[in-house]
Amino acid sequence: MSIQEQYRKKAAELLSSGEVKLVIGYGAGTTPDRRRPLFVRSADETSKLHLDAACEANLSGYLVTEGLLADRKKVGIFLGPEGIRSVNILASESQLDPDQIVIMGFNREAESVSALEGSNVRDFPAMLAALKEQAPGAGEQALVERIENMTPEERFTFWQAEFEKCIKCYACRQVCPMCYCRRCIVDNNQPQWVQTSSHTLGNFEWNLVRAFHLSGRCVECGGCDRACPVNIPLRLINRRMAMEVLDAYDHFSGMSPDQETVLASFKKDDPETFIL
Amino acid sequence: MAKIGVFICHCGENIAARIDCARLLSAMDDHPGVSVSLDYKYFCSDPGQENVKKAIRENNLTGIVVAACSPRMHEATFRKACAEAGLNPYLCEIANIREQCSWVHSDREKATEKAIDITRSLIEKVKRNNELQPIEVPVTRKALVIGGGIAGIQAALDIANAGQEVVLVEREPSLGGHMAQLSETFPTLDCSQCIMTPRMVEAAQHPKIELLTYSEIEQVDGFIGNFTVKIRKKARYVDMKTCTGCGDCIQKCPQKKISDEFDCNLGKRPAIYTPFAQAVPNIPVIDKENCTYFKNGKCRVCAKACPIDCINFEMQDEFVDIEVGAIVVATGFQIQNTAMYGEYGYGKYPDVITGLQFERLASASGPTAGKIMRPSDGKEPETVVFIQCAGSRDPSKGVKYCSKICCMYTSKHAMLYAHKVHGGKAHVFYMDIRAAGKGYDEFTRRAIEEDEASYLRGRVSKVWQENGKLMVRGVDTLLGKPVEIAADMVVLATAITPQPDAKEFAKVIGIGCDEYGFYNEAHLKLRPVETATAGIYLAGACQSPKDIPDSVAQASACASKVIGLFSRDRLEREPVIAMNNEATCSGCWGCFVACPYGAIEKKDILNRSGELIKRVAFVNPGLCQGCGTCVTFCRSNSIDLAGFTEKQIFAEVMGL
Numbered sequence A: 001m002s003i004q005e006q007y008r009k010k011a012a013e014l015l016s017s018g019e020v021k022l023v024i025g026y027g028a029g030t031t032p033d034r035r036r037p038l039f040v041r042s043a044d045e046t047s048k049l050h051l052d053a054a055c056e057a058n059l060s061g062y063l064v065t066e067g068l069l070a071d072r073k074k075v076g077i078f079l080g081p082e083g084i085r086s087v088n089i090l091a092s093e094s095q096l097d098p099d100q101i102v103i104m105g106f107n108r109e110a111e112s113v114s115a116l117e118g119s120n121v122r123d124f125p126a127m128l129a130a131l132k133e134q135a136p137g138a139g140e141q142a143l144v145e146r147i148e149n150m151t152p153e154e155r156f157t158f159w160q161a162e163f164e165k166c167i168k169c170y171a172c173r174q175v176c177p178m179c180y181c182r183r184c185i186v187d188n189n190q191p192q193w194v195q196t197s198s199h200t201l202g203n204f205e206w207n208l209v210r211a212f213h214l215s216g217r218c219v220e221c222g223g224c225d226r227a228c229p230v231n232i233p234l235r236l237i238n239r240r241m242a243m244e245v246l247d248a249y250d251h252f253s254g255m256s257p258d259q260e261t262v263l264a265s266f267k268k269d270d271p272e273t274f275i276l
Numbered sequence B: 001m002a003k004i005g006v007f008i009c010h011c012g013e014n015i016a017a018r019i020d021c022a023r024l025l026s027a028m029d030d031h032p033g034v035s036v037s038l039d040y041k042y043f044c045s046d047p048g049q050e051n052v053k054k055a056i057r058e059n060n061l062t063g064i065v066v067a068a069c070s071p072r073m074h075e076a077t078f079r080k081a082c083a084e085a086g087l088n089p090y091l092c093e094i095a096n097i098r099e100q101c102s103w104v105h106s107d108r109e110k111a112t113e114k115a116i117d118i119t120r121s122l123i124e125k126v127k128r129n130n131e132l133q134p135i136e137v138p139v140t141r142k143a144l145v146i147g148g149g150i151a152g153i154q155a156a157l158d159i160a161n162a163g164q165e166v167v168l169v170e171r172e173p174s175l176g177g178h179m180a181q182l183s184e185t186f187p188t189l190d191c192s193q194c195i196m197t198p199r200m201v202e203a204a205q206h207p208k209i210e211l212l213t214y215s216e217i218e219q220v221d222g223f224i225g226n227f228t229v230k231i232r233k234k235a236r237y238v239d240m241k242t243c244t245g246c247g248d249c250i251q252k253c254p255q256k257k258i259s260d261e262f263d264c265n266l267g268k269r270p271a272i273y274t275p276f277a278q279a280v281p282n283i284p285v286i287d288k289e290n291c292t293y294f295k296n297g298k299c300r301v302c303a304k305a306c307p308i309d310c311i312n313f314e315m316q317d318e319f320v321d322i323e324v325g326a327i328v329v330a331t332g333f334q335i336q337n338t339a340m341y342g343e344y345g346y347g348k349y350p351d352v353i354t355g356l357q358f359e360r361l362a363s364a365s366g367p368t369a370g371k372i373m374r375p376s377d378g379k380e381p382e383t384v385v386f387i388q389c390a391g392s393r394d395p396s397k398g399v400k401y402c403s404k405i406c407c408m409y410t411s412k413h414a415m416l417y418a419h420k421v422h423g424g425k426a427h428v429f430y431m432d433i434r435a436a437g438k439g440y441d442e443f444t445r446r447a448i449e450e451d452e453a454s455y456l457r458g459r460v461s462k463v464w465q466e467n468g469k470l471m472v473r474g475v476d477t478l479l480g481k482p483v484e485i486a487a488d489m490v491v492l493a494t495a496i497t498p499q500p501d502a503k504e505f506a507k508v509i510g511i512g513c514d515e516y517g518f519y520n521e522a523h524l525k526l527r528p529v530e531t532a533t534a535g536i537y538l539a540g541a542c543q544s545p546k547d548i549p550d551s552v553a554q555a556s557a558c559a560s561k562v563i564g565l566f567s568r569d570r571l572e573r574e575p576v577i578a579m580n581n582e583a584t585c586s587g588c589w590g591c592f593v594a595c596p597y598g599a600i601e602k603k604d605i606l607n608r609s610g611e612l613i614k615r616v617a618f619v620n621p622g623l624c625q626g627c628g629t630c631v632t633f634c635r636s637n638s639i640d641l642a643g644f645t646e647k648q649i650f651a652e653v654m655g656l
């Protein structure tokens, strides 16, 4: 049985037994190589679910839809490794109860998709540990290093050119499962820390704030990068910040629902070399 | 409409020499919202303050900016002046144009421009300031003193004699600290234990002092007036309530060859022991590591020997929580291990010893009953070489600072040696003789002139063994000649360093320390016994190397601070605390994790039918210290700090 069949069947079982009230998965998109999110509420709709290499989006963001989990009922969801990591973060930041989430996990490798063993977010420690050890993709790393090797002036020019394009549509924020705040800092106009018009200064402010708010939290699902209508390489920023927290604090985001928030927590023996 | 008064202080020449105050004044006159601006030679003086008050009253000011020295100096002064003139004191801001401007710049033109910017930015801030009311908190009238050396004992006694409760915590089995180990003390040569033990007994018997020996501080929470401290009472395996201190158990213990820490490893002790004969309390402890019963389950000889059944091998560590209003830290020092001087042979040659070991040899209650004998063969040394600064004032191998007491105790050692070993010859290698103190220089002169110690100014390069002698090679820089002395014993005046756990302990109690681990005072000159954490004070050698007179003086100073604090029922606290916007808070608990004072609580927001809508952060105003950590963390910008709100800071920045 293909994984798609297997998960359609599982979703039908979960729904008809009443174990979950909803399954969040992928449905057909406008073209065969595109999939869009699908909310399935009854067993007979499960045949509309798809699962293949085109299922790119990290669906975990839908879990924090206002009120969705308030009735304490369970929700089933199709999640790749990044999605599992973001559920861990959402749980560690008290945005959801991980035991309300029934995971149908999958792994994408090139053109094929395989099932991940387990259904609770705590069932995947080995997979996550392996992910932490795994070296990042070579192509991506090369790009990061190219930017790293620039002089500060070159780097500034590079990002200036990129950020100049930003139109402040906030699609990157909207798609990100980690951007769940009811009021984002950019929406605060008393005071207006981040300029809302799309000029270079405001664009810099926005993108820097975003990078900082996501460091140690981003799971590198690539959602923002794909969402950006003007193709700013947001994944490079995320990658760089992930390297930084891994280096400095040995922190790989989304390892478990009990993981500490890296930039809020401190230990008594933290080296404080930066304090004069 | 804002009506702001700006007061530009010349601070004599301190500000006026570098800043064109007339130009600053006219720039402020033109600034929107400024109703009145004045300059004056010293606004902190009485007439200066009167001017401020008058201007507030006459112009009905809604806020003032004093452009002067650091707010650390006179913020309180001007806030008070505001209050007296009927203006809420939190509507006063200080523009620091001295420390941050006139003192650090030489170009008058640019310094003036900077002063204009600084003052303007604070005008913009003060326009958005709100009236704040101080927060009142109760004071728990009980002090915790940590460390039962002479400093801790003195502080505890002084506080207790003023009628306040004290809990005195010592981690060793007995009170006493280093002073209990000393033989005689400079500059009077009175017997250390003779002057120490009455204090120990007094502390133990004092009705206001609760003594907890063999106990350690596990955790400190809270703030001035309201600390909660968790203490671990380590298991002694001897019931303190019933034990009479007869010592039968100590006599019978078959383990007799354990190196005695109190005697600096020059003597031996059993596994059940009191550190020294006059120990307070005089109740033994079992050294679990070395006890035969704990090692292999058989023995219990001590339990059989005890006539009243005090020994309990099942005893466990106990934890107690206490509430105190103030903490005195008096955790003392240790002497530095001299292993880094391989050339001096400490640890290699048994007759190369430390000054503290010499104290034990010279002490009447020490392992040799006060006779100076070489550890190797028990012979009386005919020649002794003392090496000062063995670690101190040596940035390359030891520590940079002067350990302050070694010049004095080396003189004392040379004297004691001369008194005890007639005809013995003492040589002292020194860098400088630092004997500042009442009767101190006279004391060192006595060692040289009456007791004929030979003082050689220079360093020792090597110590080695030859024909049963310790050969000491050094240089006498006054003669410009190398010297070689055949000695029977070498005594190293090792550096005084912080306790081995000083840095970690600083974190447990929440105070700062220097690169070595000596605890930081709030201000080296003006607030030497306070720490930067309100309500925590420092006494004795934990702050810097100190002798007994200095330790005792500092301890009494601490006591006066504590008694002063306890003279009030309630404390006024700055109303600078965090507040949360519950509408925008997303309940991520970043602030909850980040707050170093545990001030954030989780609050349920319910709808009318009592159903949970969401949980948000709530700041407990009693616990919040206004550090602002949560503010910097909060991604949704929900938490804000009264007195330093985002709006105020933003205006301040934009005012630049």
Ligand SMILES: Cc1cc2nc3c(=O)[nH]c(=O)nc-3n(C[C@H](O)[C@H](O)[C@H](O)COP(=O)(O)OP(=O)(O)OC[C@H]3O[C@@H](n4cnc5c(N)ncnc54)[C@H](O)[C@@H]3O)c2cc1C
Pocket: B146, B147, B148, B149, B150, B151, B152, B169, B170, B171, B172, B175, B176, B177, B178, B179, B182, B184, B185, B186, B187, B215, B216, B217, B330, B331, B332, B333, B334, B335, B355, B356, B359, B405, B409, B412, B499, B505, B539, B540, B541, B542, B546, B547, B548, B549, B551
């Ligand atoms: C060789 C030598 C000779 C000296 N001779 C003289 C002299 O002749 N005259 C003179 O004036 N001074 C002399 N001194 C200096 C004198 O020893 C010190 O000034 C004095 O001991 C300092 O007292 P204190 O209470 O600060 O520290 P300490 O005596 O070190 O006492 C600190 C106490 O705190 C306890 N403690 C530490 N950490 C903790 C903790 N975390 N919790 C609970 N308890 C803790 C320790 O066990 C100890 O009992 C000499 C020093 C040395 C090394």
Ligand code: SF4
Pocket: A058, A172, A175, A176, A177, A178, A214, A217, A218, A219, A220, A221, A222, A223, A224, A225, A238
């Ligand atoms: S920042 Fe981008 S890559 Fe990272 S979790 Fe959010 S959407 Fe995914």
Ligand code: SF4
Pocket: A165, A166, A167, A168, A169, A170, A171, A172, A173, A224, A227, A228, A229, A230, A231, A232, A234
């Ligand atoms: S998605 Fe792209 S264009 Fe839109 S706000 Fe984000 S970075 Fe800017």
Ligand code: SF4
Pocket: B577, B578, B594, B595, B596, B597, B598, B599, B600, B619, B623, B624, B625, B626, B627, B628, B629, B630, B631, B641
């Ligand atoms: S300002 Fe915030 S972090 Fe600091 S003590 Fe108050 S609540 Fe805690």
Ligand code: SF4
Pocket: B580, B584, B585, B586, B587, B588, B589, B590, B591, B592, B616, B617, B633, B634, B635, B636, B637, B638, B639
């Ligand atoms: S950090 Fe901000 S959003 Fe998160 S719980 Fe605290 S106040 Fe709320």
